[in-house]
Amino acid sequence: MTNLDLSKPTSDAAPAGTPLLDVDDLRVEFRTRTGTVHAVNGVSYSLAAGETLAILGESGSGKSVSAQAIMGILETPPAVISGGGIWFEGRNVLEMSAEDQRKVRGPGISMIFQDALSSLNPVYSVGFQIGEMFRAHRGMSRKEARKRAVELMDRVRIPAAARRVDDYPHQFSGGMRQRVMIAMAIALDPRILIADEPTTALDVTVQAQVMDLLKDLQRETGMGLILITHDLGVVNEVADNVAVMYAGEIVERGTVDDVFTRPAHPYTEGLMGSVPQVEAKGGRLQPIAGQPPNLARIPSGCPFHPRCARRRLGAEAAPGRECSTDVPPLRLVVPGREAACHYSEEVLGVRAP
Amino acid sequence: MSEPREHGATAASSLSKPAPTPVAPTLEEPAASGARGPLGDTLLEVRGLQKHFPLTQGIVFKRTIGHVRAVDGVDLTLRRGETVGLVGESGCGKSTVSKLIVALERPTAGSILYKGKDVARMGGRALKEYRREVQIIFQDPYASLNPRMTVGDIVAEGWAVHDDVAPKKGRLKRTQELLDRVGLNPDYVNRYPHQFSGGQRQRIGIARALALQPEVIVCDEPVSALDVSVQAQVVNLLEDLQDEFGLSYLFIAHDLSVVRHISDRVAVMYLGSIVEEGTDEQVYASPSHPYTQALLSSVPLHEPHLRGQKDRILLQGDVPSPADPPSGCRFRTRCWKAQDVCATEAPALVDRGQGHPSACHFAEARMVVPVDAE
Numbered sequence: 001m002t003n004l005d006l007s008k009p010t011s012d013a014a015p016a017g018t019p020l021l022d023v024d025d026l027r028v029e030f031r032t033r034t035g036t037v038h039a040v041n042g043v044s045y046s047l048a049a050g051e052t053l054a055i056l057g058e059s060g061s062g063k064s065v066s067a068q069a070i071m072g073i074l075e076t077p078p079a080v081i082s083g084g085g086i087w088f089e090g091r092n093v094l095e096m097s098a099e100d101q102r103k104v105r106g107p108g109i110s111m112i113f114q115d116a117l118s119s120l121n122p123v124y125s126v127g128f129q130i131g132e133m134f135r136a137h138r139g140m141s142r143k144e145a146r147k148r149a150v151e152l153m154d155r156v157r158i159p160a161a162a163r164r165v166d167d168y169p170h171q172f173s174g175g176m177r178q179r180v181m182i183a184m185a186i187a188l189d190p191r192i193l194i195a196d197e198p199t200t201a202l203d204v205t206v207q208a209q210v211m212d213l214l215k216d217l218q219r220e221t222g223m224g225l226i227l228i229t230h231d232l233g234v235v236n237e238v239a240d241n242v243a244v245m246y247a248g249e250i251v252e253r254g255t256v257d258d259v260f261t262r263p264a265h266p267y268t269e270g271l272m273g274s275v276p277q278v279e280a281k282g283g284r285l286q287p288i289a290g291q292p293p294n295l296a297r298i299p300s301g302c303p304f305h306p307r308c309a310r311r312r313l314g315a316e317a318a319p320g321r322e323c324s325t326d327v328p329p330l331r332l333v334v335p336g337r338e339a340a341c342h343y344s345e346e347v348l349g350v351r352a353p
Numbered sequence: 354m355s356e357p358r359e360h361g362a363t364a365a366s367s368l369s370k371p372a373p374t375p376v377a378p379t380l381e382e383p384a385a386s387g388a389r390g391p392l393g394d395t396l397l398e399v400r401g402l403q404k405h406f407p408l409t410q411g412i413v414f415k416r417t418i419g420h421v422r423a424v425d426g427v428d429l430t431l432r433r434g435e436t437v438g439l440v441g442e443s444g445c446g447k448s449t450v451s452k453l454i455v456a457l458e459r460p461t462a463g464s465i466l467y468k469g470k471d472v473a474r475m476g477g478r479a480l481k482e483y484r485r486e487v488q489i490i491f492q493d494p495y496a497s498l499n500p501r502m503t504v505g506d507i508v509a510e511g512w513a514v515h516d517d518v519a520p521k522k523g524r525l526k527r528t529q530e531l532l533d534r535v536g537l538n539p540d541y542v543n544r545y546p547h548q549f550s551g552g553q554r555q556r557i558g559i560a561r562a563l564a565l566q567p568e569v570i571v572c573d574e575p576v577s578a579l580d581v582s583v584q585a586q587v588v589n590l591l592e593d594l595q596d597e598f599g600l601s602y603l604f605i606a607h608d609l610s611v612v613r614h615i616s617d618r619v620a621v622m623y624l625g626s627i628v629e630e631g632t633d634e635q636v637y638a639s640p641s642h643p644y645t646q647a648l649l650s651s652v653p654l655h656e657p658h659l660r661g662q663k664d665r666i667l668l669q670g671d672v673p674s675p676a677d678p679p680s681g682c683r684f685r686t687r688c689w690k691a692q693d694v695c696a697t698e699a700p701a702l703v704d705r706g707q708g709h710p711s712a713c714h715f716a717e718a719r720m721v722v723p724v725d726a727e
Binding site for chain 1 (some may be wrong): 552
C-alpha cells in the first residue's frame with residue numbers, strides 16, 4: 001500500500017489529511033457463460049477530504065465498475081470482486097457484513113448517475129424520494145422528511161422548491177432532475193460523492209450549471225469528489241487530480257495540470273491528440289488507431305500496445321521492456337506522476353515545453 | 354440567390370442572409386477558413402424553413418390544440434465542397450432540419466432549393482434523384498443499421514432503388530471497395546452489424562451513404578455516440594472523403610469543439626431559428642449573439658493554462674417550450690441584454706456591423722473563449 005500516497009495531491013484546493021478512501025488493488029471480474037470479463041484489474045487510488053479526483057477513460061475502461069464496487073451496487077453474480085480492498089475511513093468495507101456496509105455507505109458515500117430520469121422512481125414525487133434518505137437512515141417522520149427535502153432542493157438551487165416538492169420526475173427538465181439526484185446524494189452529508197458521468201446527458205450550458213453546483217457543495221461540505229468522465233474539458237475545469245484508465249487499469253496518474261500539459265503515457269497523449277478544442281480550429285486530429293480492447297481478451301503485455309504508436313517489439317525493445325510480453329507496472333516516473341508505460345520518459349520528453 | 358419570399362408568420366424567415374455586401378469586417382478576419390480548397394457554387398439553399406408539428410388532444414376525435422414550432426424560420430446555404438456546421442442544444446430543432454432537408458418530413462412553410470429547384474415541388478424522377486444526391490448519416494450507429502441484414506446488403510441496399518448507380522454485375526466488388534475506403538476489412542461483407550463496434554458501425558453508415566455517389570451528406574450528430582479516440586478517426590475519415598469526392602456536408606452536432614474543427618461556416622440554432630452565422634473564426638472568436646456567447650462560455654477548455662481565463666456566462670432558467678415560444682426574440686426570456694423592443698420585434702439575422710449575421714438587436718462582438726497562444 002505504500003505506492004498509494006504517491007498519488008496524493010500537491011493540489012492547492014485539497015487540505016492535507018489522511019485519505020478518506022483507499023482503494024487498494026481492486027479487481028472485479030464478470031463471470032459469464034462465454035468467459036470471464038476482467039473489468040477492473042488491480043486499481044488503486046485514494047481520496048482525501050475536499051479533493052476532486054477525476055477518473056478518465058473511454059467506455060469499457062472499467063471506470064464505472066470500480067465506482068460501483070465502492071458503492072456495493074455491482075450485480076453479483078455475474079460480477080465478482082476477486083481481490084483487493086476498499087478502505088473507507090480506515091475500515092475495509094469489503095470485509096463487513098451487508099448490513100454494516102449499508103450503515104457505512106448510506107451516510108458516508110453516495111453516488112449520482114448519468115441518466116437522472118432512469119435513476120429516479122417515476123411513481124414517487126421527488127420530495128418523497130429525497131426524504132426517503134432521512135426516513136431510512138435518520139428515522140424521521142414523513143412530515144419532517146418532506147421539510148428537509150424542501151431545504152435540500154433549495155440548496156441545490158431548484159427554483160420554487162416548496163411548490164415543486166410534490167412534483168414527479170417527468171415534470172422536471174434534465175438539469176433539474178440531475179439536481180434532484182444531487183439533493184438525494186448530499187442529503188446525509190456524505191464524506192464522499194461519486195459522480196458517474198453526471199453531465200454527459202446534459203447540454204453544455206446546463207452542464208456548466210451542474211458542475212458549478214457540485215463545486216460549491218464541495219466547498220461548503222469539504223466532501224471528497226470522485227468524478228468519472230470521458231470529457232477532458234470537464235476534468236481540466238473541475239478536478240485536482242486525474243487517474244486515466246484503460247482496459248481496467250490505471251495507466252497514468254497525477255495532478256491535472258501535470259498530466260494535461262505533459263502526458264507520460266501514450267494513451268493519455270493519444271487522447272489529447274484526438275480531441276478538437278473550442279479555442280482553436282486546430283490541424284488534423286491525431287486519433288489513436290484501432291478499437292478499445294474487448295475486456296474478455298485483454299492483449300498480453302501492455303494492454304495498450306496494439307494501438308500504441310510508440311510500442312517497441314522484439315529486438316527494438318530494451319531487455320525486460322518488450323511491450324507485447326512485459327506488463328508495465330504503474331511506476332513513479334517523475335515526482336508526483338505515475339504511469340504504466342515502459343517508455344514514459346520518452347513520452348514526457350516529447351511534449352516538454 | 355433566390356428572392357426571399359414571405360412565408361407565414363415569423364419575421365426571421367422573411368430575411369435571407371445578406372448578400373455578400375462589402376461590409377468591412379470590423380474584427381479580426383480569418384486568414385482563410387476554408388482550408389480545403391476553393392468553394393464552389395451553391396448546392397443547397399434553405400429559405401424561411403418552418404416545420405410545425407400539431408399537438409392533438411382526444412383519442413377518437415383528435416383535435417389540434419396547438420403546434421410545436423420545431424423549426425421556425427431557418428435560412429442556410431451550402432456550397433459545393435463546403436462544410437456547414439449547425440450547432441444547438443437538444444430540442445432546438447436541428448435534427449428536424451436534417452429530416453426536412455433529406456425530404457423525410459415535409460416543411461410547413463419555406464423552401465429548400467437544391468441546385469435552384471424547389472424540393473417541395475419535385476416529384477417522381479426528380480425527387481428520386483434528389484434523394485440519391487442528398488444522403489444522411491445518423492447519430493446512433495446501433496439503431497440505424499438493420500440487425501438482420503449483412504453489412505454488404507446494407508451498403509448495397511440503395512442500389513435496389515437507384516439501380517443505375519452500380520451495374521448489377523460488379524456490386525459485390527463495389528461494396529468491398531466502399532468498405533475498404535471507409536477503413537473496414539472488405540472480407541466483412543457477410544457479417545452482421547452486431548459484430549462491429551460503434552466506430553465501425555458508423556463507418557458502415559458512411560459507406561452506405563457513399564454508395565449512392567451523393568453530392569451532399571447531412572451528418573446528424575455522426576460522432577456523438579462514439580468514444581473520443583474513435584471520434585477522431587471518423588472525423589478524419591469524413592474530411593478525407595470530402596477531399597476525395599468533393600462532398601458537401603451539413604454537419605449537425607451539439608459538440609462545439611467538433612463543429613469548429615470540421616466546419617467552414619457555422620450556424621447557431623436556438624429554439625427553432627438561427628441566431629448567428631459566420632465562418633468558424635467569426636462565430637467562435639467574436640460571437641455577437643448573447644446565446645452564442647453563453648454557449649461558448651460554457652464549454653470546458655482542455656488546456657490547464659487557459660483554465661479560468663474565460664468569462665463565464667451562466668444562463669438562467671430553461672429553454673422555453675417550442676409549443677409556446679416567447680414573442681419577439683426567442684432568447685429574450687434568458688437574455689441579460691433584453692429590453693422592451695426584444696419582446697415586440699423579432700430581430701432579423703443580419704450584420705449590424707459586427708462582421709457577420711446575428712439575430713440580436715444589440716449584437717456586439719465579444720471574445721468569450723480565450724485564444725490559445727501556443
